[in-house]
Amino acid sequence: xxxxxxxxxxxxxxxxxxxxxxxxxxxxxxxxxxxxxxxxxxxxxxxxxxxxxxxxxxxxxxxxxxxxxxxxxxxxxxxxxxxxxxxxxxxxxxxxxxxxxxxxxxxxxxxxxxxxxxxxxxxxxxxxxxxxxxxxxxxxxxxxxxxxxxxxxxxxxxxxxxxxxxxxxxxxxxxxxxxxxxxxxxxxxxxxxxxxxxxxxxxxxxxx
Numbered sequence: 123x124x125x126x127x128x129x130x131x132x133x134x135x136x137x138x139x140x141x142x143x144x145x146x147x148x149x150x151x152x153x154x155x156x157x158x159x160x161x162x163x164x165x166x167x168x169x170x171x172x173x174x175x176x177x178x179x180x181x182x183x184x185x186x187x188x189x190x191x192x193x194x195x196x197x198x199x200x201x202x203x204x205x206x207x208x209x210x211x212x213x214x215x216x217x218x219x220x221x222x223x224x225x226x227x228x229x230x231x232x233x234x235x236x237x238x239x240x241x242x243x244x245x246x247x248x249x250x251x252x253x254x255x256x257x258x259x260x261x262x263x264x265x266x267x268x269x270x271x272x273x274x275x276x277x278x279x280x281x282x283x284x285x286x287x288x289x290x291x292x293x294x295x296x297x298x299x300x301x302x303x304x305x306x307x308x309x310x311x312x313x314x315x316x317x318x319x320x321x322x323x324x325x326x327x328x329x330x
Contacts, residue, residue: 123178123179123180123181123266124181124266126178127175127178127266127270130171130175131175131270131273131277133171134168134171134172134175134274134277135277137164137167137168137171138277138280138281138284140164141164141227141281141284141285142284142288144227145227145284145285145288145289146288148227148289155227155228155229156228156229158225158228161225161226161227161228162225162226164226164227165225165226169251172251172255172274173254173255173258175255175267175270175274176255176256176258176259176264176268176270176271176274177258177259177262177264177267178264178266178267179264180264180265180266180267181266187263187265188265189328190325190328190329191263191265191328192263193327193328195324195327195328195330196263196324196325196327196328197263199324199327200260200261200263200321200324201260201261203257203260203317203320203321203324204256204257204258204259204260204261204262205257205261206257207253207254207256207257207260207317208253208254208257208258208261209257210250210253210257211249211250211251211252211253211254211255211256211257212250212254213250214239214243214246214247214249214250214253215246215247215249215250215251215254216250217238217239217246218239218240218243218246218247218250219247221235221237221238221239221240222235222247227289229293233294234290234293234294234297234298234301236301236305240305241305242305242309242310243305243306243307243308243309244282244286244301244302244305244306244307244308245282245285245307245308246309248278248281248282248308249308249309251278252274252275252278252308255271255274256268256271256317259271260321279307282307286298286302286307
């Protein structure tokens with residue numbers, strides 16, 4: 123399964139490269155960038171690869187989980203935390219998508235959005251995808267999925283930075299600089315800290 127995961131990571135990296143290429147040449151390839159059907163296809167491919175990376179069975183099989191992942195406390199804790207993250211992630215992404223009224227690399231018709239979900243997250247859709255991915259790994263108690271999540275995080279962080287530097291950060295220039303100073307890329311630090319602490323405490327409970 124690690125060979126498949128490696129191939130999926132390469133594919134995800136290719137997607138990021140294609141996005142970067144199109145963003146740098148937005149005007150030249152506007153017929154592609156602004157095409158809704160193409161963007162939906164690209165986003166769907168992104169999501170399939172992303173969720174497959176964390177949800178594919180572990181290399182040793184699901185029945186070969188380490189002992190701590192089989193403890194009752196961890197089973198219940200990871201199931202609860204995973205379900206909460208999946209629901210929150212999907213909800214946040216859909217809320218932001220509805221507010222943005224654009225898919226993928228399409229430009230938002232209302233310009234720079236800084237209200238509602240975007241008031242707390244500069245990239246609420248990507249944040250939702252990351253929460254959902256982490257939640258799936260926890261729900262399935264997938265150690266391989268948890269191990270690959272940091273790489274997934276870096277891939278999406280790279281994509282967010284590219285979009286800011288090559289797209290919205292250029293299009294809205296000064297306005298976006300002010301927005302960056304008041305709103306964090308992935309939301310409040312305390313929220314991510316709480317998620318990380320909760321996961322660690324649940325994992326540690328296996329030895330208590």
